[in-house]
Amino acid sequence: MPTIKDIARAAGVSHGTVSNVLNKTGKVSIEKILLVEEAAKKLGYVPNAQAQLLRQGVPDLVAIVLPNLRDSIYLDLYTALQISFQSYGYETALYITGDIASTEEKIIKNLPLSRIAALVAVSCLRDESAHLYNSFSFPIIFAERKIELTGNHISFFTFDLQAAGYSLGKYILDQGWKSVAFFSAPSYFENANRIFSGFSDALNNTAVFVQKFTSDTNLILNKAFDIIHENQNLDAIITTCSERANMLSTALQFSENRKKPAIITIDSFRPFSNPHYKTFELDYSQMGARIAETVSTHLHKNTDLPHQYTMPCKGFPFSYPFISKGIPQSLTMLTLGSPGVSALEKLSTQFEQRTGISLKITSMPYDDLYEHIQLLNSDFYYDLIRIDLAWLDSMGPLVYKPLKSLGLDTNGFLKELTSSPENDYSLPFDPSVQIFLYRTDLFSDATLCRAYYERYREALAIPKNTDQYLRVAEFFTRESNPHSPTIYGATSTCGMAITASCDFMPFYLEGLETSQEKTTFGITKLADALQKYSALFQYTNKQQSLWWQDSIRGFADGDTATATTFSNHAAYLINSKRSNVVGRTGAAILPGGHPLLGGGVIGVSRYSRQEEACRQFFQWFYSNDIASAVVRLGGTSPLTNVYNDFENHVLFPWLPASRESLKVGTRGGKEVPVGKLSIRQYENIIGIAVRNVINKKMTPLEAAENAQRIFFSQIEPD
Numbered sequence: 001m002p003t004i005k006d007i008a009r010a011a012g013v014s015h016g017t018v019s020n021v022l023n024k025t026g027k028v029s030i031e032k033i034l035l036v037e038e039a040a041k042k043l044g045y046v047p048n049a050q051a052q053l054l055r056q057g058v059p060d061l062v063a064i065v066l067p068n069l070r071d072s073i074y075l076d077l078y079t080a081l082q083i084s085f086q087s088y089g090y091e092t093a094l095y096i097t098g099d100i101a102s103t104e105e106k107i108i109k110n111l112p113l114s115r116i117a118a119l120v121a122v123s124c125l126r127d128e129s130a131h132l133y134n135s136f137s138f139p140i141i142f143a144e145r146k147i148e149l150t151g152n153h154i155s156f157f158t159f160d161l162q163a164a165g166y167s168l169g170k171y172i173l174d175q176g177w178k179s180v181a182f183f184s185a186p187s188y189f190e191n192a193n194r195i196f197s198g199f200s201d202a203l204n205n206t207a208v209f210v211q212k213f214t215s216d217t218n219l220i221l222n223k224a225f226d227i228i229h230e231n232q233n234l235d236a237i238i239t240t241c242s243e244r245a246n247m248l249s250t251a252l253q254f255s256e257n258r259k260k261p262a263i264i265t266i267d268s269f270r271p272f273s274n275p276h277y278k279t280f281e282l283d284y285s286q287m288g289a290r291i292a293e294t295v296s297t298h299l300h301k302n303t304d305l306p307h308q309y310t311m312p313c314k315g316f317p318f319s320y321p322f323i324s325k326g327i328p329q330s331l332t333m334l335t336l337g338s339p340g341v342s343a344l345e346k347l348s349t350q351f352e353q354r355t356g357i358s359l360k361i362t363s364m365p366y367d368d369l370y371e372h373i374q375l376l377n378s379d380f381y382y383d384l385i386r387i388d389l390a391w392l393d394s395m396g397p398l399v400y401k402p403l404k405s406l407g408l409d410t411n412g413f414l415k416e417l418t419s420s421p422e423n424d425y426s427l428p429f430d431p432s433v434q435i436f437l438y439r440t441d442l443f444s445d446a447t448l449c450r451a452y453y454e455r456y457r458e459a460l461a462i463p464k465n466t467d468q469y470l471r472v473a474e475f476f477t478r479e480s481n482p483h484s485p486t487i488y489g490a491t492s493t494c495g496m497a498i499t500a501s502c503d504f505m506p507f508y509l510e511g512l513e514t515s516q517e518k519t520t521f522g523i524t525k526l527a528d529a530l531q532k533y534s535a536l537f538q539y540t541n542k543q544q545s546l547w548w549q550d551s552i553r554g555f556a557d558g559d560t561a562t563a564t565t566f567s568n569h570a571a572y573l574i575n576s577k578r579s580n581v582v583g584r585t586g587a588a589i590l591p592g593g594h595p596l597l598g599g600g601v602i603g604v605s606r607y608s609r610q611e612e613a614c615r616q617f618f619q620w621f622y623s624n625d626i627a628s629a630v631v632r633l634g635g636t637s638p639l640t641n642v643y644n645d646f647e648n649h650v651l652f653p654w655l656p657a658s659r660e661s662l663k664v665g666t667r668g669g670k671e672v673p674v675g676k677l678s679i680r681q682y683e684n685i686i687g688i689a690v691r692n693v694i695n696k697k698m699t700p701l702e703a704a705e706n707a708q709r710i711f712f713s714q715i716e717p718d
Helices: 004-011 015-023 030-043 049-056 072-087 101-109 127-135 161-175 190-203 217-230 242-253 284-301 339-355 366-373 389-399 446-456 466-475 497-510 523-537 548-556 611-621 624-632 640-644 646-651 655-664 679-694 700-714
Strands: 061-066 091-096 116-121 140-143 154-159 179-184 209-214 236-239 262-268 278-282 308-311 329-336 357-364 384-388 432-439 562-566 585-588 600-604
Touching: 004 015, 004 030, 015 030, 030 446, 061 072, 061 101, 072 091, 072 262, 072 284, 101 127, 116 284, 140 284, 154 161, 154 284, 161 190, 161 236, 161 262, 161 278, 179 190, 179 217, 179 242, 190 209, 209 217, 217 242, 236 242, 242 262, 284 308, 284 646, 329 366, 329 600, 329 611, 339 357, 339 611, 339 624, 357 366, 357 611, 366 384, 366 389, 384 389, 389 600, 389 679, 432 655, 446 466, 466 497, 466 523, 466 562, 497 523, 497 562, 497 679, 523 679, 523 700, 548 562, 585 655, 624 640, 624 646, 640 646, 640 655, 646 655, 679 700
Parallel strands: 061 091, 061 116, 116 140, 140 154, 154 308, 179 209, 179 236, 236 262, 262 278, 329 357, 329 384
Antiparallel strands: 384 600, 432 562, 432 585
């Protein structure tokens, strides 16, 4: 294999220069970087990352010891640990014990101790063998099963398993079942005992007959067949993991019993429940993420590890205590088409199954919807109406019934909204906010970083303001930089006045520094912002996309380095078969720090006579389970819970940036000089100015002066 000396000789540079290039350290000119990379490629040099880390002497490995990956709880735990620790800069090594103590003992004795930074284990060792862990000084996290060891470097993460068992017992009572089986791991695993203890407490002094069965991991299938074939009159079987539930389902397929017992199991959180058995969910993905965060913080900031961390249970999914099934009826909904509406259409069948209420959705384009709403009356109406956020100030009081007249107390009804309703008529439906997307592979490429530094004398980084944004966009536009790996540096969505205004407004808002400027129409500030936006437009494909999804396609196909879009359209990057940026997309707050809020709000039409059905819809739609399902299907939700879903974060890496952007976003109000105009009217005036500039019909100053004339002509005198 070629050495660093061979590369240095071929590239005509020093040994130190090659080392700096390969290790991404030191300041090396772009010319020498290209020489070294070309020589390394020709010689077939492959860097040994593990050897580099060992030379540095830094523990970089987290050992993960699990019983198996067949069970969804352990698969989810491992996946979350692996992804989370990787994000903190650690590798992971997985060790499977099969719940065999001798296998775990052998694993512990043969760990590569020089590399290990921490260890996470679901241990099958009994207390008398646990001393094997005592010799380690690095952080040890025991998950789910508690090992009786003490020390500042040892922590225990678990769920409230007593409460989980109690909930399972209460469910048995609610169903009126009299004969049940409880199937778990052996009793020497204290987590199984905690579940059964809570289960027994719930059924104490009742007429329910309970039989308890246990088995080792490798004997689950045999025991499942025994339970099914030897117990003919069971109403239900409670299990403590999905593998036991699956084996019971298999055994039932070979059973001649006419009576098929229900199967209820503890399982990891899923946005959609298993159709073969009922689940009681514990979020093992969230546990893995929390463990990784705790360990990383401890290692980097020397914080104390918690002696014990108990996570709450999620419980039975899709349980709606406040809704009930009544006589069949219909609800009609009028809306703008959006990813959130598409998700709702896919889920609406479940709403009908639970309530007897069918939901009929009519979607229209933006301008058509606005005009259609003007035609509604007591003879021609819809029950639910979703309108754009920008229309709420002028249209809300005219279109909707007050929420309190429906008996909805929003203070207690929606405690988990990302933002509280600021009006008496509507609720957030599919909240959205402008976010900045970028190619992580490009912004971390050493060669590009050096080339950017040589060009602008500053580090290539996610732009914080619009001046930096313009430099980044120019750098990644091939017309301006022939060496750019992408054709365009940015996107623009300005094919209509309304989208042009939204795309442009962050440039204008960045320049407003005083409260007076925010409430007056300043020509100079507007002209300066128009000039900047016009410059950015030169680094886009200039096709003047009509809608956000149109421009996001250019980013998805890999031709564009950065993109500005509303967060509810970002899921296209995952859902599109043609996306070339999956796994290579990062997100941040928009340059300038003034993103616009978007999305829609929903309310009950002032003409609707289906108030009770509308209440049922709100109770269903604003449940945590439906919120997670909507997001998983590509929509957005106003509930904070969806931002804590680990799977959502993995699938949609822009969620953290969306959450932070929602906190600083604005739309109308004090941030723009709306005066007596509606937000829609104001944004149309701005959008016309933007389009006049990019179409070269006016200079930025002329467009700003024209916008001011239109603005003041539209304001009625007091």
